[in-house]
Amino acid sequence: MPKAILFDMDGTLVDSIPFHQEAWLRFLESHGIHLGPDEFHAQNHGTIDEMIRRFFPAVQDSTALYALGQEKEKMYREIYKPHIHEVAGLTPFLERIHTLGIQAHLATMGDRPNIDFVLDGLGIRSFFSSITGAEEVSKGKPNPEVFLRSIEKAKVHASDCWVLEDSKGGILAGAAAGCLVIGITTSHSPEELISYGADRTVVDFLELMEEFC
Structure with a gap:
């Protein structure tokens, strides 16, 4: 034991993984980043901060990076809450x-x-x-x-x-x-x-x- x-x-x-993926794809799409499920899956690892930096390499400001991460996570909670x-x-x-x-x-x-x-x-x-x-x-x-x-x-x-x-x-x-x-x-x-x-x-x-x- x-x-x-x-x-x-x-x-x-x-x-919750399918709902996280749905939220990520919707979130990225809203920011002009178009990925298929397989493309996203290959990059789906690490902390939310690591992932935001991976998808938005041009964004260097920590406040802006944090806001992007919170935007995605809020979308996830809204999608998953009924389920x-x-x-x-x-x-x-x-x-x-x-x-x-x-x-x-x-x-x-x-x-x-x-x-x-x-x-x-x-x-x-x-x-x-x-x-x-x-x-x-x-x-x-x-x-x-x-x-x-x-x-x-x-x-x-x-x-x-x-x-x-x-x-x-x-x-x-x-x-x-x-x-x-x-x-x-x-x-x-x-x-x-x-x-x-x-x-x-x-x-x-x-x-x-x-x-x-």
Whole structure:
């Protein structure tokens, strides 16, 4: 049994990745940047700041960059709000590990408004011992910084932590941090997640719950 579980947010707590992609494509289109889904997917990694700088290299002013990022994230929340729901079994799983004394920590590239949107929208904030978001790191996944910070907050060894992730960058980051990594198949097939470095995969938290009964 792990002493702590580090949860990604988008694609792990909620199946929000398609809505993020829709928001990005609409946002970029509104600024005259025309990308297809495959073109966007190849560049979809890192913090919101890293991504805005990637798509708007001519913009150097930090205030303008921040405003662009907030514009995109506001669009995402508006698109996803009518559809928000947890990945199957999440709340019962959080309740179960809490009763077992296993810490839950959030480690996400999401910013604070998006974190609040998900945790408060699902009513699960109280389960998390700590929250580490994009504002606390200088480099996004696949850099392991966000997980290393989360491990520090948990005050346990990386080998005593599990990481739950849905993305290639997140799986690479979790493995680089020294954790056991479980891939959730919301965004990729089991075969893809294993090829990225996941130790194993699950469909959802209902399946993972079976190990804690």
